[in-house]
Amino acid sequence: MTNKILFKYIDHPDQDKIATYIENGGYLALRKALKEFKPEELVELIKKSGLRGRGGAGFPTGLKWSFLPKNMNKPIYLIINADESEPGTFKDRQLMEYNPHQLLEGTIIAAYAIKCHLVFIYIRGEFAYCAQQISRAIQEASSHGFVGKNILGSGFDLDIHIYRGGGAYIYGEETSLMESIEGRRALSRQKPPFPAIEGLWACPTIINNVETISNIPHIINNGAEWFASIGMAKSVGTKIYCLSGHVKRPGNYELPMGVSLRELIYEYGGGIIDDYALKAVIPGGSSVPILRADEIDVKMDFESLAEKGSMLGSAGVIVMHDGTCMVAALQKLVKFYEHESCGKCSPCREGTNWMNKILKRMLAGEGRPEDVDLLYDVASNIIGNTVCPLGDAAAMPVMSFIRKFRDEFDNICGGGKPYGTISFPFR
């Protein structure tokens, strides 16, 4: 197994304390960055490393940073998106709980690279413990002179605010997140203008995910070539895969980009529980198209999954065995999007509601044969027709579940008994 980078010290109980973090090489990258690099050189370094966003979209991080306008008189803001809430995803939470200084060091370096002096770490409201951990880490870092005025004598000033969310999936989407910080209902904004040009309070703003930023210190310490040499050609570095559902050993696994999905489920996850056979896997969080059991010989990286018609997304791998009813499983996903739709765009607001109604009707045994096409039709009228990707996220599972498991939907709507259940035993 390849060496872990982000989870290297996962078994050290005190890695969250600054003394242990420093003992294990922490904040050396910050010293190096401030001393040996000009901000522009850091942007180039991150570009060269091939680091791509770990929040779901996989956009090249250095390229995003380079979109910031030069010589502007407005402040530049950095937002760390710690609003992890895509069903099946739980990596950022662990990264913040076990190693808050890793995130913080990456944040300070990133801020220096993009010439930002005020950072918001936006943590989802439910993650109270993460907020405590990060808050304590900021205090510790301040007392060591890593945050605040004239950091390590470099002349660079930085303030960091922790901002706690209010329980809405939508502000994982970057424009909604900015609306939320500005104190309004978190409705998404039309792009362009992109946040790098006009973001928070119409100032240039960079939004990066927790896992993305946690990689930064390691790239500074070991070099861009080192990072680019891990994983695949275009998807480089390691990735934290979140394994959940019907596997024997669920949990977070940090592995090189491009590990095979089969290996992830059967070797790392220990295979399927209770001697069932595998039925389906959602490989990248609840919003990405589902794969059938015969499609798991795929590498887990951005390109390989796209070739299979799915996405790496947030790498939330949700495993379902053959006792699972796909209609009932889909209803769980759809009710989520119905609940989380912000209500701005009618295709998403109305469409998610209708999809949930149709699915509930099917599960109550009142589905009509034409309901399967109707459900597909509603989804295909949401996708591509909304301001933010939440609409697409709601439509993609519906369309892929029907495409791959059509017989289960037809069967239920034709009065047949479901092929499985979603009501699993609680012992």
Next chain:
Amino acid sequence: MYLSEQTRQKIMELRDRYPARLAAVLPVLHLVYDEFGYLGTDQLDEAADALGISRLDMNETASFYTLFPKHKVGKYLIQVCDNISCALRGADNLVSYLESKLGIKVGGTTPDGLFTLWTVECLGSCGTAPMMQVNDKYYERLTREKVDKLLEAWRNSK
């Protein structure tokens, strides 16, 4: 006067903390929630006055967020995730189990005001399912035995 002097003081300190005053709304909602366990209209109006923004702005934003109960709930607010990953590990039957142990349905509060039971969407605990959040704390890899012990401890804490 609903808000404590301490909360009011904290709100005043937030007035100029951010580049724009409205940015303090969500932090203020957390403060009010921390003091009362829910966001009542009277408390929100007072908080808006203390922050120096319109009551409408405060209520408009507050009504968007589902993290904060808008009415008084039990001393222990039990929130069970019943989304996909938790469901695959028995969340629906965890909910039924809690309903029968507490003698209430989802959305209800026990007559002694001790427990409120809700189902919620993904809490980022999929690898340790099934789970529940009780007030600010997560309880993970739940079993019947664990739930029994927790409920008993909370009942005895009255």
